[in-house]
Amino acid sequence: MGIKLDMVGVVVQDMKKALDFYRVLGLDIPESADAEQHVEVHQNGIRLGFDTQEIAKGVYGSWDAPSGHRIELAFLCDSRESLNELYAKIVQSGYVGHREPWDAFWGQRYAIVQDPDGNLISLFA
Numbered sequence: 001m002g003i004k005l006d007m008v009g010v011v012v013q014d015m016k017k018a019l020d021f022y023r024v025l026g027l028d029i030p031e032s033a034d035a036e037q038h039v040e041v042h043q044n045g046i047r048l049g050f051d052t053q054e055i056a057k058g059v060y061g062s063w064d065a066p067s068g069h070r071i072e073l074a075f076l077c078d079s080r081e082s083l084n085e086l087y088a089k090i091v092q093s094g095y096v097g098h099r100e101p102w103d104a105f106w107g108q109r110y111a112i113v114q115d116p117d118g119n120l121i122s123l124f125a
Contacts, residue, residue: 007040011050012050013117018115018117019033027041037052074121074122076125079125095114
């Protein structure tokens, strides 16, 4: 029996605020999804799911706000220049830049931003 990673889920406080961030990041999400309790974005065979805290509470039986960095979402950019441009666009749109672009010792161009729920989102090229 094999397994395949199919979906990564993100629990959000405010669906519209979260989806607005991920739209700036570059995901194609219709604005009609802003009022939904569960939203899925399909990208290259993987689903990125967004659930409100109310949905999470129903699924898990309770909901306690997490603390600390637990999982990384990392998005591959087309080039070093596109990473720099995307980072600038995100910060200029009012979101938190956690670490400005830098050349990592392992050879990648890297940057980290923060989504509206405090999740650290990595960008790399």
